[in-house]
Amino acid sequence: MNTTVLILLPLAGALSIWLFPWRNSATASSFALLVALVELAYWVGTVLNFDFSRGGLHFETDVEWFSDLGASYKVGLYDYSLWLVGLTALVTVAAVAYGYWAGRERPGVYLSLFLFLEGATIGVFTAQDLLLFYVFWEAMLIPLYVLIGVWGGAGRLGATIKFVVYTMAGSLLMLVAVIALGLRNGTFDMEQLGTSANGWIFLGFAAAFAVKAPVWPFHGWLPDAYREAPPEVSAVLSGVISKAAAYGFIRIALPSFPDPLADWRVPVLVLASIGLVYGSLLAFRAPDVRGVIAYSSFAQMNLIVIGIFAANDSGLNGALLQMVNHGLISAALFLVAGAVERRAATGQLALLGGMARGRPLLATVLITTGVIALAVPGSSAFAAEFLVLNGIFDRGWGWAVVGAVAIVLAAMYMLRLISAVLHEDVGSAVPERALDLRPAEIAIIVPLVAVLLALSFWPAGITDRIFLAFGP
Amino acid sequence: MSGFQTPSLDWAALTPELVLLAGASFVLVVALFLSPQYRRPFAAVVAGFCFVGAGIAAGILFSMDESGTGIVADALRRDRLAELAQVLIAGSGFLAVLVSYEEPEGEDRIGEWYALLLSAAAGMAFFVAADNLITLFLGLEWFSISLYILCAISIERLPALEAGLKYLIVGSFSSAILLFGSAFVYGATGEIGFEEIARAAGEAERLFFVAGLAMILVGLAFKASAAPFHMWTPDVYQGAPTPVTAFMSGATKVAALVLTMRVLVVAFPGEEGLWTIALAVIVCLSLAWGNLAALVQTDVKRLLAYSSISHAGFLLMPVAIGTELGGRALLYYLMSYAAMSVGAFAVVAARERELGRPVGFPELGGLGWERPFLGVAMAVFMFGFIGLPPAGLFLGKFYVFSAAVDRGWTWLAIVGVVATVVSIYYYLGVVRAMYMQPGEMRLAPAGGSPPRDVALHTGVGLALLVTVGSFLVADPLIDIARDAVDLLAFPH
Numbered sequence: 020m021n022t023t024v025l026i027l028l029p030l031a032g033a034l035s036i037w038l039f040p041w042r043n044s045a046t047a048s049s050f051a052l053l054v055a056l057v058e059l060a061y062w063v064g065t066v067l068n069f070d071f072s073r074g075g076l077h078f079e080t081d082v083e084w085f086s087d088l089g090a091s092y093k094v095g096l097y098d099y100s101l102w103l104v105g106l107t108a109l110v111t112v113a114a115v116a117y118g119y120w121a122g123r124e125r126p127g128v129y130l131s132l133f134l135f136l137e138g139a140t141i142g143v144f145t146a147q148d149l150l151l152f153y154v155f156w157e158a159m160l161i162p163l164y165v166l167i168g169v170w171g172g173a174g175r176l177g178a179t180i181k182f183v184v185y186t187m188a189g190s191l192l193m194l195v196a197v198i199a200l201g202l203r204n205g206t207f208d209m210e211q212l213g214t215s216a217n218g219w220i221f222l223g224f225a226a227a228f229a230v231k232a233p234v235w236p237f238h239g240w241l242p243d244a245y246r247e248a249p250p251e252v253s254a255v256l257s258g259v260i261s262k263a264a265a266y267g268f269i270r271i272a273l274p275s276f277p278d279p280l281a282d283w284r285v286p287v288l289v290l291a292s293i294g295l296v297y298g299s300l301l302a303f304r305a306p307d308v309r310g311v312i313a314y315s316s317f318a319q320m321n322l323i324v325i326g327i328f329a330a331n332d333s334g335l336n337g338a339l340l341q342m343v344n345h346g347l348i349s350a351a352l353f354l355v356a357g358a359v360e361r362r363a364a365t366g367q368l369a370l371l372g373g374m375a376r377g378r379p380l381l382a383t384v385l386i387t388t389g390v391i392a393l394a395v396p397g398s399s400a401f402a403a404e405f406l407v408l409n410g411i412f413d414r415g416w417g418w419a420v421v422g423a424v425a426i427v428l429a430a431m432y433m434l435r436l437i438s439a440v441l442h443e444d445v446g447s448a449v450p451e452r453a454l455d456l457r458p459a460e461i462a463i464i465v466p467l468v469a470v471l472l473a474l475s476f477w478p479a480g481i482t483d484r485i486f487l488a489f490g491p
Numbered sequence: 492m493s494g495f496q497t498p499s500l501d502w503a504a505l506t507p508e509l510v511l512l513a514g515a516s517f518v519l520v521v522a523l524f525l526s527p528q529y530r531r532p533f534a535a536v537v538a539g540f541c542f543v544g545a546g547i548a549a550g551i552l553f554s555m556d557e558s559g560t561g562i563v564a565d566a567l568r569r570d571r572l573a574e575l576a577q578v579l580i581a582g583s584g585f586l587a588v589l590v591s592y593e594e595p596e597g598e599d600r601i602g603e604w605y606a607l608l609l610s611a612a613a614g615m616a617f618f619v620a621a622d623n624l625i626t627l628f629l630g631l632e633w634f635s636i637s638l639y640i641l642c643a644i645s646i647e648r649l650p651a652l653e654a655g656l657k658y659l660i661v662g663s664f665s666s667a668i669l670l671f672g673s674a675f676v677y678g679a680t681g682e683i684g685f686e687e688i689a690r691a692a693g694e695a696e697r698l699f700f701v702a703g704l705a706m707i708l709v710g711l712a713f714k715a716s717a718a719p720f721h722m723w724t725p726d727v728y729q730g731a732p733t734p735v736t737a738f739m740s741g742a743t744k745v746a747a748l749v750l751t752m753r754v755l756v757v758a759f760p761g762e763e764g765l766w767t768i769a770l771a772v773i774v775c776l777s778l779a780w781g782n783l784a785a786l787v788q789t790d791v792k793r794l795l796a797y798s799s800i801s802h803a804g805f806l807l808m809p810v811a812i813g814t815e816l817g818g819r820a821l822l823y824y825l826m827s828y829a830a831m832s833v834g835a836f837a838v839v840a841a842r843e844r845e846l847g848r849p850v851g852f853p854e855l856g857g858l859g860w861e862r863p864f865l866g867v868a869m870a871v872f873m874f875g876f877i878g879l880p881p882a883g884l885f886l887g888k889f890y891v892f893s894a895a896v897d898r899g900w901t902w903l904a905i906v907g908v909v910a911t912v913v914s915i916y917y918y919l920g921v922v923r924a925m926y927m928q929p930g931e932m933r934l935a936p937a938g939g940s941p942p943r944d945v946a947l948h949t950g951v952g953l954a955l956l957v958t959v960g961s962f963l964v965a966d967p968l969i970d971i972a973r974d975a976v977d978l979l980a981f982p983h
Binding site: 037083084085086087088125150154157158160161164165168169175176179180183184187188191192194195198199201202 | 819860867874877878879880881885886888889890892893896897901904905908911912915916919922923926927965966969973
């Protein structure tokens with residue numbers, strides 16, 4: 020098993036779709052789906068061959084890129100990055116399949132961009148060199164920009180420019196931080212970085228991650244991007260890309276900046292707590308399906324950041340489990356939202372309602388996902404949030420209270436979403452003949468929910484297999 | 492009384508210049524005797540071969556010259572810095588030949604067109620090797636005069652004429668300032684050779700010496716189109732025939748920047764405290780002015796002209812820093828920048844020929860879907876100008892910022908970052924215009940789709956190859972850049 024294959028397979032798939040004359044045909048779409056499936060299978064093979072008894076880096080490749088400043092192509096998998104790579108592979112399969120089924124314009128180019136994005140994201144999760152990490156980080160932006168800008172809704176142009184400027188402003192500050200950190204250490208190898216006490220460098224990294232996550236108040240780009248993008252793009256964006264930011268905190272901020280992290284813990288926790296509560300309230304007030312999911316995603320990311328900044332075993336385990344959970348939940352929810360919008364031609368909650376009647380599959384899928392999302396006891400999200408709250412409790416009980424309040428708020432906005440879509444009177448935009456979920460939609464969304472249910476029964480499947488690499 | 496002694500000539504070292512110059516004369520004369528339909532293929536093929544030959548000759552010299560030597564009585568320098576710059580200039584020239592092959596403009600003056608292109612490149616090759624103030628001025632005038640004429644080669648077209656005239660007047664003015672400055676420096680030190688100036692600087696009349704340095708810097712900043720000496724750039728870039736603009740934007744930048752670094756490091760190391768600050772100010776102004784003015788442009792050539800001003804800022808940043816790392820950063824940056832810049836103008840040229848009118852944002856509508864190759868290439872160039880992978884300019888910016896941080900000038904890197912954030916808007920504006928405009932704004936090509944322009948596509952393909960290649964195989968290129976600046980004694 021080789022980490023480079025995980026990165027290059029989707030990139031090569033994307034490139035071959037551009038180069039071969041089968042562009043824009045069903046063959047190209049099938050090929051894209053095939054590549055995504057092979058990637059997932061390859062990841063499963065990697066898990067089976069992964070030696071969980073040993074900490075440290077697995078399946079490592081290290082090739083010199085340019086000797087001058089000590090940058091190299093160094094990739095490898097940690098036990099915790101393994102799960103995020105799996106999340107990426109799974110959500111990409113769902114997104115590609117959904118995009119194929121939904122029939123977008125120029126499907127070949129469209130789906131190949133998902134593969135490109137997948138390659139770049141897996142690159143972020145596996146890069147062990149700061150500069151390489153940065154390259155993949157920026158590379159994620161290009162397919163996202165095009166995916167939203169070309170295939171998005173009416174307000175897509177404004178949404179993309181906001182998205183790109185926000186993200187680039189953060190990530191360019193990270194570039195300066197990467198340079199400063201790398202030059203001081205004489206290497207960009209993340210394994211050999213050691214620790215730094217420089218608060219400015221830490222803030223450079225934190226800026227990039229805080230915008231991408233997003234942590235309050237850096238979320239200005241989020242509602243537009245999530246609303247204007249096609250549902251499968253929103254699924255990837257909130258399910259996977261936001262996790263890259265949380266991963267950045269775990270992989271770079273935590274091991275390399277112990278002192279600045281401690282200094283900045285309280286300010287970051289304050290911002291994240293505000294984001295958690297504020298995001299939950301916005302989700303409760305949002306007038307449309309995607310708005311609810313977008314703001315809930317925003318709130319959940321802030322909860323994950325709280326778990327990370329607890330910087331103890333419990334908090335980190337919870338954060339990572341929640342990253343996987345939330346990735347699956349929000350991907351599934353955005354695809355369901357897509358299904359609803361397809362039927363009602365609108366996502367406005369005021370015009371929806373009563374869709375459960377005669378549509379048992381839609382109702383089951385939405386309720387199952389929603390119930391897991393609101394962290395009902397027994398669900399994997401409950402396990403994760405419990406760990407996060409337990410972890411943050413050590414840093415002060417006040418933070419845990421905020422987190423607990425947010426869980427109540429989560430129940431409020433999720434139940435509101437469920438009842439506004441499924442129950443109440445039949446909405447004016449819901450046609451009588453609107454079908455239940457089609458077999459293809461079931462085949463795409465149910466696996467995501469199935470994995471969530473599996474994790475609910477066995478969260479230790481992940482939590483026993485992470486963070487052997489370093490104890491905070 | 493001894494007779495007049497001619498200096499011994501190192502003919503081998505002059506090969507790049509001589510090949511280009513010989514090509515220019517040959518094209519100019521022979522094209523006169525050919526019937527019109529053969530003129531263009533003949534002139535273009537000769538010019539192409541001359542550029543390739545000059546590039547190869549400079550490359551061979553580069554591999555031979557481990558140490559620098561003065562040639563022609565120390566008027567010129569034979570070293571790797573000059574030779575690398577000559578390779579880049581010849582490369583830009585070759586791309587310009589490909590881009591201009593089907594250019595309708597200047598049809599009836601085709602011999603002159605290619606002769607002037609070769610002559611301008613020869614002048615630049617001479618200029619980058621200059622080792623004293625006289626050759627510096629000679630080289631500068633040589634390539635500038637060729638470019639003045641090239642800009643206005645189709646005098647029937649008013650904008651072209653305006654561009655040529657404006658370039659001529661402003662350019663002559665800047666040359667005069669540079670010459671005046673050279674005279675001051677000579678007056679203060681009694682020397683014209685760069686090394687001799689540095690040695691004599693200690694006893695020099697301070698006022699004239701510093702004034703001379705400042706005026707030389709101004710003259711060079713004009714050629715590099717750095718703010719506040721950039722006024723001519725947008726008009727000239729917009730008005731000149733697009734292949735000429737492509738060549739200017741790539742090759743002139745290389746020549747001006749390389750020579751600026753050489754003059755400052757070799758002739759004025761003692762005044763480093765002054766010129767680093769002066770350049771840092773110019774960098775900030777160029778970044779600010781270029782990027783802000785680009786935001787409101789609607790003509791793509793004009794937009795790229797302002798982008799070129801802002802890149803003059805990025806390119807002068809490592810010169811201002813004045814370290815060896817900075818020198819490396821500059822040369823590596825130039826390698827990908829020259830290719831990208833020529834490539835971007837080439838795509839504009841293709842669209843211009845297709846629609847038969849100047850290209851603004853509306854004219855780009857649908858280009859990405861109708862011409863997938865040109866669209867993807869342009870998108871890569873635009874993302875690259877921002878500094879996104881997979882373009883060599885990403886690593887170029889990384890190197891420039893590294894040099895700044897390394898010198899302890901993190902603030903300058905942050906100025907660069909802010910400028911980059913601003914630039915996102917207009918570079919993405921081009922991508923947006925190509926791919927994301929609503930259907931009704933897409934234009935049908937005038938008179939149906941023209942036949943595929945193979946030469947131009949090859950040129951864009953080569954530019955794309957260099958752009959992406961310099962990102963993927965950075966190490967050898969950085970070694971080359973390191974070898975090129977090895978002999979310069981940087982002040983830090």
